[in-house]
Amino acid sequence: MKEDTLLDESLQKLYSPSDFRKIGHQLIDVLADHLDQVQSQEERPVIKYQDPEEELVYWKADMSSNTDMMDFYQKILDRSIHVHHPRYMGHQVAVPSIISSLSGLVTDLLSNGTGVYEMGMASNALERIVTDFVAQKIGYGSEAAGFLTSGGTLANLTALLAARKAKAPSSVWEEGHNEKLAVLVSEEAHYCIDRAARILGFGAEGIIKIPSNKSYKIDTSLLEEYLENAKNKGLNVIALVGCASSTSTGSYDDLETLASFATNNNLWFHIDGAHGGGVVFSEKYKYLTKGIDKADSVVIDFHKMLLTPALNTALIFKNSEASYKTFEQKAQYLWDSQQSREWYNSGKRTFECTKLMMSLKVYSIIRMYGEDIFEKNMDRLYDLGKVFAKLIKEREGFELLINPEANIVNFRYTDIPSEVINTFNSKIRETLLLSGKFYIVQTMIGEERYLRTSIMNPLTDKEDFIALLDEIQKIAHTLI
Numbered sequence: 001m002k003e004d005t006l007l008d009e010s011l012q013k014l015y016s017p018s019d020f021r022k023i024g025h026q027l028i029d030v031l032a033d034h035l036d037q038v039q040s041q042e043e044r045p046v047i048k049y050q051d052p053e054e055e056l057v058y059w060k061a062d063m064s065s066n067t068d069m070m071d072f073y074q075k076i077l078d079r080s081i082h083v084h085h086p087r088y089m090g091h092q093v094a095v096p097s098i099i100s101s102l103s104g105l106v107t108d109l110l111s112n113g114t115g116v117y118e119m120g121m122a123s124n125a126l127e128r129i130v131t132d133f134v135a136q137k138i139g140y141g142s143e144a145a146g147f148l149t150s151g152g153t154l155a156n157l158t159a160l161l162a163a164r165k166a167k168a169p170s171s172v173w174e175e176g177h178n179e180k181l182a183v184l185v186s187e188e189a190h191y192c193i194d195r196a197a198r199i200l201g202f203g204a205e206g207i208i209k210i211p212s213n214k215s216y217k218i219d220t221s222l223l224e225e226y227l228e229n230a231k232n233k234g235l236n237v238i239a240l241v242g243c244a245s246s247t248s249t250g251s252y253d254d255l256e257t258l259a260s261f262a263t264n265n266n267l268w269f270h271i272d273g274a275h276g277g278g279v280v281f282s283e284k285y286k287y288l289t290k291g292i293d294k295a296d297s298v299v300i301d302f303h304k305m306l307l308t309p310a311l312n313t314a315l316i317f318k319n320s321e322a323s324y325k326t327f328e329q330k331a332q333y334l335w336d337s338q339q340s341r342e343w344y345n346s347g348k349r350t351f352e353c354t355k356l357m358m359s360l361k362v363y364s365i366i367r368m369y370g371e372d373i374f375e376k377n378m379d380r381l382y383d384l385g386k387v388f389a390k391l392i393k394e395r396e397g398f399e400l401l402i403n404p405e406a407n408i409v410n411f412r413y414t415d416i417p418s419e420v421i422n423t424f425n426s427k428i429r430e431t432l433l434l435s436g437k438f439y440i441v442q443t444m445i446g447e448e449r450y451l452r453t454s455i456m457n458p459l460t461d462k463e464d465f466i467a468l469l470d471e472i473q474k475i476a477h478t479l480i
Protein backbone atom coordinates (compact mmCIF):
# COMPACT_ATOMS: atom_id res chain seq x y z
CA MET A 1 0.00 0.00 0.00
CA LYS A 2 1.30 3.46 -0.92
CA GLU A 3 1.55 5.71 2.10
CA ASP A 4 2.23 8.98 0.30
CA THR A 5 -0.57 11.46 -0.13
CA LEU A 6 -0.94 14.37 -2.52
CA LEU A 7 -2.79 17.53 -1.66
CA ASP A 8 -5.51 17.96 -4.22
CA GLU A 9 -5.56 21.44 -5.69
CA SER A 10 -9.21 21.96 -4.79
CA LEU A 11 -8.43 21.21 -1.14
CA GLN A 12 -5.85 23.96 -1.22
CA LYS A 13 -8.40 26.26 -2.82
CA LEU A 14 -10.74 25.72 0.14
CA TYR A 15 -8.46 27.93 2.22
CA SER A 16 -7.20 30.41 -0.34
CA PRO A 17 -6.71 33.86 1.28
CA SER A 18 -7.05 35.57 -2.09
CA ASP A 19 -10.36 33.80 -2.83
CA PHE A 20 -11.55 34.74 0.64
CA ARG A 21 -10.70 38.38 0.02
CA LYS A 22 -12.30 38.44 -3.44
CA ILE A 23 -15.50 36.57 -2.58
CA GLY A 24 -15.75 38.34 0.78
CA HIS A 25 -15.62 41.80 -0.79
CA GLN A 26 -18.24 40.83 -3.35
CA LEU A 27 -20.47 39.29 -0.71
CA ILE A 28 -20.32 42.29 1.59
CA ASP A 29 -21.41 44.45 -1.35
CA VAL A 30 -24.34 42.15 -2.10
CA LEU A 31 -25.40 42.14 1.57
CA ALA A 32 -25.03 45.90 1.97
CA ASP A 33 -27.23 46.44 -1.11
CA HIS A 34 -29.72 43.99 0.30
CA LEU A 35 -29.86 45.83 3.63
CA ASP A 36 -30.28 49.12 1.87
CA GLN A 37 -33.14 47.78 -0.23
CA VAL A 38 -35.12 46.05 2.51
CA GLN A 39 -34.79 49.01 4.83
CA SER A 40 -35.65 51.73 2.38
CA GLN A 41 -37.99 50.27 -0.20
CA GLU A 42 -41.38 49.56 1.26
CA GLU A 43 -42.60 47.91 -1.92
CA ARG A 44 -39.92 45.24 -1.60
CA PRO A 45 -41.60 42.19 -0.05
CA VAL A 46 -40.75 41.04 3.45
CA ILE A 47 -41.15 37.50 2.14
CA LYS A 48 -41.88 35.98 -1.27
CA TYR A 49 -43.75 32.99 0.02
CA GLN A 50 -43.26 29.71 -1.86
CA ASP A 51 -44.96 26.41 -1.44
CA PRO A 52 -42.46 24.06 0.37
CA GLU A 53 -42.50 21.41 -2.37
CA GLU A 54 -41.86 24.03 -5.07
CA GLU A 55 -39.02 25.42 -2.99
CA LEU A 56 -37.47 21.98 -2.81
CA VAL A 57 -37.78 21.48 -6.55
CA TYR A 58 -36.17 24.87 -7.11
CA TRP A 59 -33.13 24.04 -5.01
CA LYS A 60 -32.72 20.60 -6.45
CA ALA A 61 -32.48 22.24 -9.87
CA ASP A 62 -29.98 24.77 -8.52
CA MET A 63 -27.42 22.03 -7.87
CA SER A 64 -26.90 21.66 -11.60
CA SER A 65 -27.08 25.36 -12.49
CA ASN A 66 -24.16 27.76 -12.86
CA THR A 67 -21.56 27.99 -10.13
CA ASP A 68 -21.44 31.74 -9.63
CA MET A 69 -21.55 32.22 -5.87
CA MET A 70 -22.97 35.74 -5.92
CA ASP A 71 -25.83 34.42 -7.99
CA PHE A 72 -26.36 31.73 -5.34
CA TYR A 73 -26.31 34.22 -2.45
CA GLN A 74 -28.71 36.51 -4.28
CA LYS A 75 -31.11 33.58 -4.69
CA ILE A 76 -30.83 32.84 -0.97
CA LEU A 77 -31.65 36.46 -0.19
CA ASP A 78 -34.62 36.48 -2.55
CA ARG A 79 -35.98 33.26 -1.09
CA SER A 80 -35.64 34.11 2.61
CA ILE A 81 -37.66 36.20 5.01
CA HIS A 82 -36.18 39.62 5.77
CA VAL A 83 -36.11 40.45 9.45
CA HIS A 84 -34.40 43.76 8.62
CA HIS A 85 -37.54 44.90 6.77
CA PRO A 86 -39.42 47.42 8.96
CA ARG A 87 -42.62 45.57 8.08
CA TYR A 88 -41.37 42.33 9.56
CA MET A 89 -43.46 41.98 12.72
CA GLY A 90 -43.64 38.21 13.04
CA HIS A 91 -41.89 35.70 15.24
CA GLN A 92 -39.52 36.80 17.98
CA VAL A 93 -36.19 36.89 16.22
CA ALA A 94 -33.88 39.84 16.76
CA VAL A 95 -32.99 42.07 13.87
CA PRO A 96 -29.24 41.47 14.11
CA SER A 97 -27.11 44.58 14.39
CA ILE A 98 -24.54 44.74 11.60
CA ILE A 99 -21.57 44.55 13.95
CA SER A 100 -22.97 41.40 15.49
CA SER A 101 -23.39 39.79 12.08
CA LEU A 102 -19.87 40.79 11.10
CA SER A 103 -18.60 39.29 14.34
CA GLY A 104 -20.38 36.15 13.18
CA LEU A 105 -18.14 36.10 10.14
CA VAL A 106 -15.10 36.23 12.42
CA THR A 107 -16.40 33.49 14.69
CA ASP A 108 -17.30 31.26 11.76
CA LEU A 109 -13.82 31.64 10.36
CA LEU A 110 -12.05 31.02 13.68
CA SER A 111 -14.48 28.30 14.79
CA ASN A 112 -13.04 28.15 18.30
CA GLY A 113 -14.92 25.38 20.06
CA THR A 114 -15.04 27.39 23.32
CA GLY A 115 -16.09 24.48 25.57
CA VAL A 116 -12.50 24.23 26.81
CA TYR A 117 -10.34 27.26 27.49
CA GLU A 118 -7.60 26.54 24.97
CA MET A 119 -10.25 26.20 22.29
CA GLY A 120 -11.45 29.76 22.82
CA MET A 121 -9.33 31.91 25.09
CA ALA A 122 -10.82 35.20 23.94
CA SER A 123 -14.35 33.87 23.61
CA ASN A 124 -14.32 32.37 27.13
CA ALA A 125 -12.97 35.58 28.65
CA LEU A 126 -15.54 37.67 26.77
CA GLU A 127 -18.26 35.25 27.83
CA ARG A 128 -17.33 35.86 31.46
CA ILE A 129 -17.49 39.62 30.95
CA VAL A 130 -20.82 39.48 29.13
CA THR A 131 -22.51 37.12 31.60
CA ASP A 132 -21.19 39.06 34.62
CA PHE A 133 -22.69 42.16 33.03
CA VAL A 134 -26.07 40.45 32.67
CA ALA A 135 -25.89 39.13 36.26
CA GLN A 136 -25.25 42.64 37.52
CA LYS A 137 -28.22 43.99 35.54
CA ILE A 138 -30.44 41.27 37.01
CA GLY A 139 -29.42 42.60 40.41
CA TYR A 140 -27.52 39.52 41.55
CA GLY A 141 -24.59 39.69 43.98
CA SER A 142 -21.01 38.56 43.54
CA GLU A 143 -21.92 34.87 43.97
CA ALA A 144 -23.75 34.91 40.65
CA ALA A 145 -22.37 33.59 37.38
CA GLY A 146 -23.52 32.09 34.15
CA PHE A 147 -22.69 31.22 30.59
CA LEU A 148 -23.95 31.51 27.05
CA THR A 149 -25.68 28.61 25.39
CA SER A 150 -27.49 27.76 22.17
CA GLY A 151 -30.99 29.12 22.61
CA GLY A 152 -33.73 29.58 25.15
CA THR A 153 -35.00 26.03 24.77
CA LEU A 154 -31.64 24.52 25.71
CA ALA A 155 -31.06 27.11 28.44
CA ASN A 156 -34.42 26.36 30.08
CA LEU A 157 -33.67 22.65 29.95
CA THR A 158 -30.26 23.25 31.51
CA ALA A 159 -31.79 25.39 34.27
CA LEU A 160 -34.29 22.65 35.09
CA LEU A 161 -31.45 20.12 35.16
CA ALA A 162 -29.71 22.35 37.71
CA ALA A 163 -32.98 22.57 39.64
CA ARG A 164 -33.25 18.80 39.70
CA LYS A 165 -29.69 18.50 40.92
CA ALA A 166 -30.36 20.99 43.69
CA LYS A 167 -33.78 19.83 44.85
CA ALA A 168 -34.28 16.17 43.92
CA PRO A 169 -32.59 13.35 45.85
CA SER A 170 -28.87 13.55 45.16
CA SER A 171 -28.73 10.07 43.59
CA VAL A 172 -30.78 11.15 40.57
CA TRP A 173 -27.78 11.84 38.31
CA GLU A 174 -26.28 8.38 38.96
CA GLU A 175 -29.33 6.21 39.47
CA GLY A 176 -32.19 7.94 37.72
CA HIS A 177 -35.53 8.76 39.28
CA ASN A 178 -36.88 6.81 42.20
CA GLU A 179 -39.80 9.13 42.68
CA LYS A 180 -42.09 11.27 40.55
CA LEU A 181 -40.74 14.77 40.12
CA ALA A 182 -42.69 17.82 38.95
CA VAL A 183 -42.47 21.48 38.06
CA LEU A 184 -45.09 24.25 38.43
CA VAL A 185 -45.54 26.70 35.59
CA SER A 186 -48.15 28.97 34.02
CA GLU A 187 -50.33 27.52 31.29
CA GLU A 188 -49.02 30.42 29.18
CA ALA A 189 -45.38 29.26 29.35
CA HIS A 190 -43.50 28.51 26.16
CA TYR A 191 -43.81 24.89 25.06
CA CYS A 192 -40.09 24.30 25.65
CA ILE A 193 -40.73 24.17 29.42
CA ASP A 194 -43.19 21.35 28.91
CA ARG A 195 -40.72 19.66 26.59
CA ALA A 196 -37.84 20.08 29.07
CA ALA A 197 -39.86 18.52 31.88
CA ARG A 198 -40.68 15.54 29.68
CA ILE A 199 -37.05 15.18 28.57
CA LEU A 200 -36.15 15.13 32.27
CA GLY A 201 -38.48 12.18 32.65
CA PHE A 202 -41.19 13.97 34.63
CA GLY A 203 -43.90 12.83 32.20
CA ALA A 204 -47.17 14.64 31.52
CA GLU A 205 -48.13 14.51 35.19
CA GLY A 206 -44.90 16.23 36.15
CA ILE A 207 -45.62 19.42 34.25
CA ILE A 208 -48.26 21.17 36.28
CA LYS A 209 -49.84 24.03 34.38
CA ILE A 210 -51.45 26.68 36.51
CA PRO A 211 -54.24 28.70 34.89
CA SER A 212 -53.57 32.33 34.10
CA ASN A 213 -55.68 35.35 35.02
CA LYS A 214 -57.36 37.77 32.62
CA SER A 215 -54.01 39.45 31.94
CA TYR A 216 -52.55 36.08 30.92
CA LYS A 217 -50.27 36.03 33.98
CA ILE A 218 -50.06 33.00 36.25
CA ASP A 219 -52.90 33.14 38.79
CA THR A 220 -50.86 33.24 41.99
CA SER A 221 -53.93 32.64 44.15
CA LEU A 222 -53.94 29.04 42.84
CA LEU A 223 -50.33 28.18 43.69
CA GLU A 224 -51.02 26.74 47.12
CA GLU A 225 -53.88 24.57 45.89
CA TYR A 226 -51.93 23.18 42.91
CA LEU A 227 -48.91 22.39 45.07
CA GLU A 228 -51.05 20.60 47.64
CA ASN A 229 -52.83 18.59 44.93
CA ALA A 230 -49.48 17.56 43.48
CA LYS A 231 -48.21 16.42 46.88
CA ASN A 232 -51.39 14.46 47.47
CA LYS A 233 -50.78 12.66 44.19
CA GLY A 234 -47.32 11.66 45.43
CA LEU A 235 -45.38 14.14 43.28
CA ASN A 236 -42.20 15.80 44.52
CA VAL A 237 -42.43 19.34 43.14
CA ILE A 238 -38.90 20.68 42.72
CA ALA A 239 -39.31 23.92 40.81
CA LEU A 240 -41.49 26.85 39.94
CA VAL A 241 -41.03 28.62 36.59
CA GLY A 242 -42.01 32.25 36.03
CA CYS A 243 -42.57 33.84 32.62
CA ALA A 244 -40.92 37.15 31.79
CA SER A 245 -42.66 37.40 29.47
CA SER A 246 -45.04 34.82 28.02
CA THR A 247 -44.78 34.10 24.30
CA SER A 248 -48.35 34.53 23.12
CA THR A 249 -49.21 37.83 24.78
CA GLY A 250 -45.93 39.15 26.23
CA SER A 251 -47.34 39.09 29.78
CA TYR A 252 -45.03 39.20 32.80
CA ASP A 253 -45.82 36.95 35.75
CA ASP A 254 -45.79 38.48 39.22
CA LEU A 255 -42.22 37.46 39.99
CA GLU A 256 -42.16 38.86 43.55
CA THR A 257 -45.06 36.68 44.62
CA LEU A 258 -43.64 33.66 42.82
CA ALA A 259 -40.27 34.20 44.51
CA SER A 260 -41.80 34.21 48.02
CA PHE A 261 -43.89 31.15 47.22
CA ALA A 262 -40.81 29.30 45.97
CA THR A 263 -38.78 30.26 49.06
CA ASN A 264 -41.55 29.26 51.45
CA ASN A 265 -41.92 25.88 49.79
CA ASN A 266 -38.26 25.11 49.13
CA LEU A 267 -38.71 25.18 45.34
CA TRP A 268 -36.09 26.17 42.79
CA PHE A 269 -37.31 29.41 41.23
CA HIS A 270 -36.45 29.70 37.54
CA ILE A 271 -37.40 32.58 35.27
CA ASP A 272 -37.84 32.12 31.55
CA GLY A 273 -36.93 35.61 30.38
CA ALA A 274 -36.00 34.40 26.90
CA HIS A 275 -38.21 37.02 25.34
CA GLY A 276 -38.68 39.83 27.83
CA GLY A 277 -35.84 39.39 30.31
CA GLY A 278 -33.98 42.12 28.45
CA VAL A 279 -35.97 44.76 30.36
CA VAL A 280 -33.33 44.39 33.09
CA PHE A 281 -31.35 46.79 30.90
CA SER A 282 -34.13 49.40 30.88
CA GLU A 283 -34.74 51.97 33.61
CA LYS A 284 -38.19 52.56 32.12
CA TYR A 285 -39.40 48.97 31.90
CA LYS A 286 -37.42 47.04 34.50
CA TYR A 287 -40.35 47.31 36.91
CA LEU A 288 -41.90 44.48 34.86
CA THR A 289 -39.34 42.04 36.28
CA LYS A 290 -39.44 43.21 39.88
CA GLY A 291 -38.27 40.25 41.96
CA ILE A 292 -36.07 38.75 39.22
CA ASP A 293 -33.03 39.00 41.53
CA LYS A 294 -34.65 36.46 43.85
CA ALA A 295 -34.70 33.74 41.19
CA ASP A 296 -32.24 30.85 41.36
CA SER A 297 -31.74 31.00 37.60
CA VAL A 298 -32.69 33.29 34.73
CA VAL A 299 -32.67 32.81 30.96
CA ILE A 300 -32.38 35.79 28.62
CA ASP A 301 -32.10 35.44 24.84
CA PHE A 302 -29.82 37.94 23.14
CA HIS A 303 -31.20 36.79 19.82
CA LYS A 304 -34.71 37.98 20.63
CA MET A 305 -34.64 41.50 22.04
CA LEU A 306 -30.91 42.16 22.27
CA LEU A 307 -29.68 42.57 18.72
CA THR A 308 -27.66 39.42 17.96
CA PRO A 309 -28.20 36.78 15.30
CA ALA A 310 -29.70 33.49 16.52
CA LEU A 311 -28.80 31.62 18.65
CA ASN A 312 -27.36 33.44 21.65
CA THR A 313 -28.70 32.90 25.16
CA ALA A 314 -27.52 33.80 28.63
CA LEU A 315 -28.29 31.43 31.50
CA ILE A 316 -27.40 33.09 34.79
CA PHE A 317 -27.44 31.51 38.26
CA LYS A 318 -27.84 33.40 41.53
CA ASN A 319 -25.24 31.07 42.99
CA SER A 320 -22.56 29.97 40.55
CA GLU A 321 -21.99 26.77 42.49
CA ALA A 322 -25.28 25.38 41.20
CA SER A 323 -24.16 25.78 37.62
CA TYR A 324 -21.06 23.62 38.24
CA LYS A 325 -23.08 20.89 39.90
CA THR A 326 -25.50 20.40 37.00
CA PHE A 327 -23.29 18.06 35.00
CA GLU A 328 -20.97 16.21 37.32
CA GLN A 329 -19.35 13.91 34.88
CA LYS A 330 -15.82 12.85 34.08
CA ALA A 331 -14.34 13.77 30.73
CA GLN A 332 -10.67 12.98 31.13
CA TYR A 333 -9.72 14.05 27.65
CA LEU A 334 -11.14 17.55 28.24
CA TRP A 335 -10.18 18.42 31.81
CA ASP A 336 -8.57 16.79 34.83
CA SER A 337 -11.34 17.23 37.33
CA GLN A 338 -15.03 18.08 37.07
CA GLN A 339 -14.89 19.21 40.70
CA SER A 340 -12.66 22.25 40.13
CA ARG A 341 -14.61 25.43 39.45
CA GLU A 342 -13.07 26.82 36.28
CA TRP A 343 -15.18 29.51 34.67
CA TYR A 344 -12.91 29.43 31.62
CA ASN A 345 -13.74 25.81 30.76
CA SER A 346 -17.30 26.69 29.89
CA GLY A 347 -18.18 23.21 28.65
CA LYS A 348 -18.20 22.01 32.27
CA ARG A 349 -21.43 23.87 32.78
CA THR A 350 -23.11 23.75 29.40
CA PHE A 351 -25.03 21.10 27.56
CA GLU A 352 -22.90 21.66 24.47
CA CYS A 353 -19.40 20.26 24.14
CA THR A 354 -18.28 22.23 21.11
CA LYS A 355 -19.94 25.60 21.48
CA LEU A 356 -20.36 28.62 19.23
CA MET A 357 -18.33 31.74 20.03
CA MET A 358 -21.47 33.58 21.05
CA SER A 359 -19.84 36.11 23.32
CA LEU A 360 -18.22 38.03 20.47
CA LYS A 361 -21.60 38.84 18.99
CA VAL A 362 -22.75 40.42 22.24
CA TYR A 363 -19.50 42.03 23.26
CA SER A 364 -18.97 43.68 19.87
CA ILE A 365 -22.33 45.46 20.19
CA ILE A 366 -21.43 46.84 23.63
CA ARG A 367 -17.93 47.76 22.48
CA MET A 368 -19.12 49.67 19.45
CA TYR A 369 -22.32 51.30 20.69
CA GLY A 370 -21.93 51.40 24.47
CA GLU A 371 -23.70 49.63 27.32
CA ASP A 372 -26.93 51.54 26.99
CA ILE A 373 -27.69 50.31 23.47
CA PHE A 374 -29.76 47.41 24.83
CA GLU A 375 -31.78 49.82 26.93
CA LYS A 376 -32.44 52.02 23.89
CA ASN A 377 -33.61 49.04 21.87
CA MET A 378 -35.87 47.66 24.61
CA ASP A 379 -37.43 51.07 25.21
CA ARG A 380 -38.01 51.68 21.51
CA LEU A 381 -39.64 48.28 20.91
CA TYR A 382 -41.83 48.41 24.00
CA ASP A 383 -42.83 52.01 23.25
CA LEU A 384 -43.74 50.96 19.71
CA GLY A 385 -45.97 48.22 21.13
CA LYS A 386 -47.96 50.89 22.93
CA VAL A 387 -48.15 53.12 19.86
CA PHE A 388 -49.53 50.24 17.80
CA ALA A 389 -52.02 49.21 20.49
CA LYS A 390 -53.38 52.77 20.61
CA LEU A 391 -53.85 52.84 16.83
CA ILE A 392 -55.76 49.55 16.97
CA LYS A 393 -58.04 50.80 19.74
CA GLU A 394 -58.81 53.94 17.79
CA ARG A 395 -59.69 52.07 14.61
CA GLU A 396 -63.23 50.89 14.01
CA GLY A 397 -63.66 47.23 13.13
CA PHE A 398 -60.61 46.15 15.12
CA GLU A 399 -60.25 44.71 18.59
CA LEU A 400 -57.13 44.78 20.75
CA LEU A 401 -56.74 41.71 22.97
CA ILE A 402 -55.05 43.46 25.91
CA ASN A 403 -52.92 46.53 26.47
CA PRO A 404 -49.46 45.13 25.79
CA GLU A 405 -46.81 45.12 28.50
CA ALA A 406 -44.17 44.13 25.96
CA ASN A 407 -43.74 44.50 22.19
CA ILE A 408 -46.21 41.69 21.44
CA VAL A 409 -49.54 43.02 20.23
CA ASN A 410 -52.53 40.77 19.55
CA PHE A 411 -55.60 42.00 17.74
CA ARG A 412 -58.26 40.94 15.27
CA TYR A 413 -60.62 42.24 12.66
CA THR A 414 -64.15 42.15 14.04
CA ASP A 415 -66.40 43.82 11.50
CA ILE A 416 -67.85 40.48 10.41
CA PRO A 417 -70.33 37.94 11.85
CA SER A 418 -68.90 36.34 15.00
CA GLU A 419 -69.36 32.77 13.73
CA VAL A 420 -66.75 33.33 11.00
CA ILE A 421 -64.39 35.56 12.95
CA ASN A 422 -61.68 32.91 13.43
CA THR A 423 -61.55 31.69 9.85
CA PHE A 424 -61.80 35.25 8.56
CA ASN A 425 -58.79 36.41 10.57
CA SER A 426 -56.82 33.36 9.47
CA LYS A 427 -57.65 34.22 5.89
CA ILE A 428 -56.46 37.79 6.45
CA ARG A 429 -53.16 36.55 7.78
CA GLU A 430 -52.78 34.11 4.87
CA THR A 431 -53.51 36.84 2.33
CA LEU A 432 -50.95 39.10 3.99
CA LEU A 433 -48.36 36.34 3.89
CA LEU A 434 -48.93 35.70 0.21
CA SER A 435 -48.78 39.41 -0.60
CA GLY A 436 -45.42 39.67 1.18
CA LYS A 437 -46.17 43.26 2.14
CA PHE A 438 -46.04 42.56 5.88
CA TYR A 439 -45.08 39.59 7.97
CA ILE A 440 -47.27 38.92 10.98
CA VAL A 441 -48.32 35.66 12.62
CA GLN A 442 -51.40 34.38 14.42
CA THR A 443 -52.22 32.74 17.71
CA MET A 444 -55.15 31.09 19.49
CA ILE A 445 -56.26 32.73 22.72
CA GLY A 446 -58.59 30.15 24.18
CA GLU A 447 -60.93 29.40 21.31
CA GLU A 448 -60.33 32.70 19.55
CA ARG A 449 -58.00 33.39 16.65
CA TYR A 450 -55.92 36.57 16.94
CA LEU A 451 -53.46 38.23 14.63
CA ARG A 452 -50.17 38.43 16.47
CA THR A 453 -47.36 40.90 15.98
CA SER A 454 -43.99 41.10 17.71
CA ILE A 455 -42.37 44.41 16.98
CA MET A 456 -38.73 43.44 16.70
CA ASN A 457 -37.31 46.10 14.44
CA PRO A 458 -36.46 49.49 15.96
CA LEU A 459 -36.72 50.94 12.43
CA THR A 460 -40.43 50.05 12.29
CA ASP A 461 -42.47 53.22 12.70
CA LYS A 462 -46.00 54.45 13.31
CA GLU A 463 -46.50 54.79 9.53
CA ASP A 464 -45.86 51.06 9.14
CA PHE A 465 -48.59 50.27 11.68
CA ILE A 466 -51.05 52.55 9.93
CA ALA A 467 -50.19 50.94 6.60
CA LEU A 468 -50.70 47.47 8.14
CA LEU A 469 -54.15 48.33 9.48
CA ASP A 470 -55.09 49.93 6.13
CA GLU A 471 -53.95 46.81 4.31
CA ILE A 472 -55.93 44.51 6.62
CA GLN A 473 -59.00 46.64 6.12
CA LYS A 474 -58.52 46.46 2.35
CA ILE A 475 -58.10 42.67 2.45
CA ALA A 476 -61.18 42.33 4.67
CA HIS A 477 -63.31 44.33 2.24
CA THR A 478 -62.07 42.22 -0.68
CA LEU A 479 -62.72 38.97 1.19
CA ILE A 480 -66.22 40.02 2.17
Ligand SMILES: Cc1ncc(COP(=O)(O)O)c(C=O)c1O
Nearest residue numbers: 151152153190245246247274275
Ligand atom coordinates in the same frame (compact mmCIF):
# COMPACT_ATOMS: atom_id res chain seq x y z
C1 LIG B 1 -40.78 32.82 26.45
C2 LIG B 1 -39.95 31.95 25.55
N1 LIG B 1 -39.18 31.00 26.08
C3 LIG B 1 -38.40 30.21 25.30
C4 LIG B 1 -38.41 30.31 23.94
C5 LIG B 1 -37.56 29.40 23.12
O1 LIG B 1 -36.37 30.05 22.82
P1 LIG B 1 -35.41 29.61 21.60
O2 LIG B 1 -36.21 29.83 20.37
O3 LIG B 1 -34.26 30.54 21.75
O4 LIG B 1 -35.03 28.19 21.81
C6 LIG B 1 -39.22 31.29 23.34
C7 LIG B 1 -39.25 31.44 21.88
O5 LIG B 1 -40.01 32.16 21.30
C8 LIG B 1 -40.00 32.13 24.17
O6 LIG B 1 -40.79 33.07 23.65
